[in-house]
Amino acid sequence: MAIFKNQSKDILSKILIFSLLIFSFYTGWPQIWQNQLFPPKVEVAKAVDTVIFLTIADSSPWTVPLDWSDVNTIVAIGGGGGGGSTANGGGGGGGGEYSAITNYTNLTPGASVGFSVAATSSAQTNGNNTWFCNSQTSCANYTDTNVIVSAEGGARGNGSLAGGGGTGGVSADFAGGAGGVGSNAGDDASGGGGGAGSPNGIGGTGGRNDTDTAGEEASGGGGASGDDSGTTDNGADGTADGGAGGDSNGNSNSGGAGGTGNGNGQPGTDGGGGGGADGSAGQDGGLGGDGQEWTATSGRVRGAGGGGGGGEDTTGGVGGDGGSAGGGGGGGATGGAGAKGLIIITYTPNAVPTITVNDPDGVSDTVTAGDNYTVNYDLADTDNTVTANFAYDADTSGYDGTLIAGCIERGEGTNMNCTWSTTGVSPGTYYIHGTTTDGIALEAQDYSTGQVTVLSAASGAFDVYASSSASFNSALPVIFTAQTSTMTSVGGMKIIDDRGTSAGWTLNLTGSDWRASTEQIQFNYNGKGSDNGKGKLCAFPNGGSLYAESGSLTGVSKGGIDCFSSTLSTIDLVTATNGNGNGTYWLTDMKLEQYVPANATATVYTTSIIFTLQ
Structure with missing residues (x-):
């Protein structure tokens, strides 16, 4: 029995040139030769x-x-x-x-x-x-x-x-x-x-x-x-x-x-x-x-x-x-x-600075916790250079929200953006408010008209599944020499890692001792396999097939041949190194062999094989 678990423009230019020539004639062509400034000086209105x-x-x-x-x-x-x-x-x-x-x-x-x-x-x-x-x-x-x-x-x-x-x-x-x-x-x-x-x-x-x-x-x-x-x-x-x-x-x-x-x-x-x-x-x-x-x-x-x-x-x-x-x-x-x-x-x-938070405006403003959201704003001051700080807030009172690290001391302009990383932000709905001052007037402030909804981060799957059950090929008669029982195909094991991280993982195998119903005979996996009442279990992942249903096989590999022994209690079947293994993978057609000692008592022996993904 197998148990699985989870740990863890040419025409236009001609028209424009023609227009400029006509404009020159009608506005006094000789003027352009009279030390005129070009472009002409623009008078700025004074306060x-x-x-x-x-x-x-x-x-x-x-x-x-x-x-x-x-x-x-x-x-x-x-x-x-x-x-x-x-x-x-x-x-x-x-x-x-x-x-x-x-x-x-x-x-x-x-x-x-x-x-x-x-x-x-x-x-x-x-x-x-x-x-x-x-x-x-x-x-x-x-x-x-x-x-x-x-x-x-x-x-x-x-x-x-x-x-x-x-x-x-x-x-x-x-x-x-x-x-x-x-x-x-x-x-x-x-x-x-x-x-x-x-x-x-x-x-x-x-x-x-x-x-x-x-x-x-x-x-x-x-x-x-x-x-x-x-x-x-x-x-x-x-x-x-x-x-x-x-x-x-x-x-x-x-x-x-x-x-x-x-x-x-x-x-x-x-x-x-x-x-x-x-x-x-x-x-x-x-x-x-x-x-x-x-x-x-x-x-x-x-x-x-x-x-x-x-x-x-x-x-x-x-x-x-x-x-x-x-x-x-x-x-x-x-x-x-x-x-x-x-x-x-x-x-x-x-001139008091002006600030407007354009987004979120309440239209399709959702983001999954951990992802980035783009805050859009307008900021202007006609007689000073100013910056603005932005924060997220559960309501529209007090301008007392939590500052957004990516939206501090942002510059002036129209249709400007800054980035809010929602990592660590609790799921919920939030307004964005901006605050600015020129150091003379009171602060100018604005709340967004709409809210942005921060969704709970999806719990990425990290698990292993068996495609079918399997057993050793045939019963072995009790004889006076050691013999081997073979399971030619364990079937398929499906490994899913959708956590969105790249921490790597290992699928391994552990086995429980065989015990008689009277618990008098124990096959421990010491690897000897001799006629001394001992047996061993070996795994052959290198002979199986490994492929990616999604993701890349880069950094993902099969283990070699290993047998349980007194010093080996875990056999690695598939390993994804750090930074790899994000996706869905299959290991199929892996063989197991159980060595049975000579002169074993005639009975039914059962072992549990545990596959662990960690």
């Missing part, structure tokens, strides 16, 4: 700066945009001081300070940043301060250590005393202009408010009341937002008429005209100062002009404001309110309000 205003209507904290870059300017303008209120000529309030920081590098896209914008200040009230923090969500005041830029508000007009311009904020600055003084000289009149500091310089000073013409009661004009080109931004003093407001930088005639013939002062424009009032019957100072230096991406226009003109001081005249942002209020019987502050944030947008 347009983003401008953002933060006002008193905005709530702190501010979220840093995702396209933030380190090419930036952050400006703070403090609030204007309120004008002085008195019947003896109110003093103008001071203008708010201008302060700025450029190319600040410690803001992170998506971070929350605290800020405070100066609110409007009422008559005889100091201007409020404006500040912008670093990545902290709040700061205690405008001099807090976490403040990166701040601007002090202008001082109030106190009675007839003028308020000073704001100064002392954090970072580089231009101070606000001082207000003009008021007094009861010249039948008393008021001073104009100071202009706010601006990118162009210190704010203009408010004009004072008239001092020498009794009965005129002419008030000073408001100072304009700052410039450094001379005194044109200063408000004019009151004389026979109200003083004109100062002109803002580059904006001639932006200051409001002073009142005449008992008239109100006229408002300023584009950061010019308001005109001072003329008269003694409740005339008002002109409003300071709102600044126009910046246009936000949203379309709004803002800037540093001019100071309000001085108003009549005895019968209800009101000083002109300061222009936004930061203009000081003019003095009067009731002082004008100091203008609110402003934060202007300007930055050159950083």
